[in-house]
Amino acid sequence: MLSEFARDLQAALANQPHAISPKYFYDAEGSRLFDRICELPEYYPTRTELAILERSVGEFAALAGRGAEIVEFGAGSLRKVRLLLQAFDAPARYLPIDISGEHLRDAAAILRGEFAGLEVRPVVADYTTDFALAPHEGAGKRIGFFPGSTIGNFTPDEALVFLQRAARLLQGGALLLGADLVKDPAVLHAAYNDAQGVTAQFNLNLLARANRELGAGFVLPQFAHYSFYNAPLQRIEMHLVSRARQAATVGGERYVIEEGESLHTENSYKFTVDGLRALAERAGFRPGPVWTDPDRLFSVHWLHAPPGASR
Incomplete structure (x- = not known):
């Protein structure tokens, strides 16, 4: 086969x-x-996004509230999600979603060792398809995390479909999304x-x-x-x-x-800030705050997911 x-x-x-x-x-x-x-x-994207995350993580934590679930689409850089896990107020659990089971297991083992008491539940799935997440009794908001401008690897139609799925999955919570910006072609x-x-x-x-x-x-x-x-x-x-x-x-x-x-x-x-916000709104999100670097190379967006039935 x-x-x-x-x-x-x-x-x-x-x-x-x-x-x-x-x-x-x-x-x-x-x-x-x-x-x-x-x-x-x-290669400016990684260090620029990290600087935005480091500078603004306290604002993310305040928006997320206590006991949030963090759902990461793709088991990406542990350095980035660590910032959220360290800053958020008593996060309930971390759910990295990826098609690579081996990569997920490795990431989960590292984070379990670093964050005692944090429930780390890897989900082996293709996050570009429909899937469900088990509810967590007593958890706060479900916060999606999609850094690295991975949204840019989708066609515009695919990006809309992904965001529509994310909006349904994160009902009542939010999506923290990194998006690379349009800039000088030479850069x-x-x-x-x-x-x-x-x-x-x-x-x-x-x-x-x-x-x-x-x-x-x-x-x-x-x-x-x-x-x-x-x-x-x-x-x-x-x-x-x-x-x-x-x-x-x-x-x-x-x-x-x-x-x-x-x-x-x-x-x-690559995106403009207004273009990304319009795309998110079409998908059902309510655009919230946006953070950029001084040179406006990169952007990080807080997108409020639509309300829904309790999980």
Whole structure:
């Protein structure tokens, strides 16, 4: 039986244009490379968002109230969620949601060791689909946490659907959302084309992963990392461009990639503050406070979820 990765890669290679979800970047090696990206001088999003979170976490805690549940969409940087867990008033529990069970278990074990008495309940699920969370008797507001501008990896339609699902899941609570902002294209270009070539390695690792897990036979030097800002669509696009006519095999099927063809591996949409607030409102949220850095590179939004029946 083929894995989901194999099926999606087959579909990407069989269809034109070739495109695959960026979620497949994040095997162990891809996660290691992304951690390196976050430390690069050109890559502003992580350090800028962290500075906003550190400066404003007391305001988040006041908005959340006592005994909040923290629901993180994706088991992301523990450094970020630690800020919330340390600042919030007696949080009832932490529920990280991710498709990677191993990553979740590791994160949960670390946080259980650091926060005695905190209930940490990992949820193995795809947070882009519908799923339910067990109620917690006596808990306060349910606060969603979606940092890193991961919302930008969705198409506008997908982002709306995700926010609609989040609004239903967080009824009566709120979503704390990080969103990268529209800015000088030169700044964006540098962030995704770093001088050390780490982003290129990260992009190419998707093919290396296909070789390791699926025996695809991609020849990595025959692909070039290509990333650019598509201003009319307000998004960074990341591609792997074939330098020559070549072939790969996935699940017993052979696929030919022509010279000059690309595999589209990621979109990273950028937002205006007003545009993100309008999108959230369409999804059912009531936009609340917004925090940005002095250079307005990045934004963090408090979005009030609609009221609903008690959990």
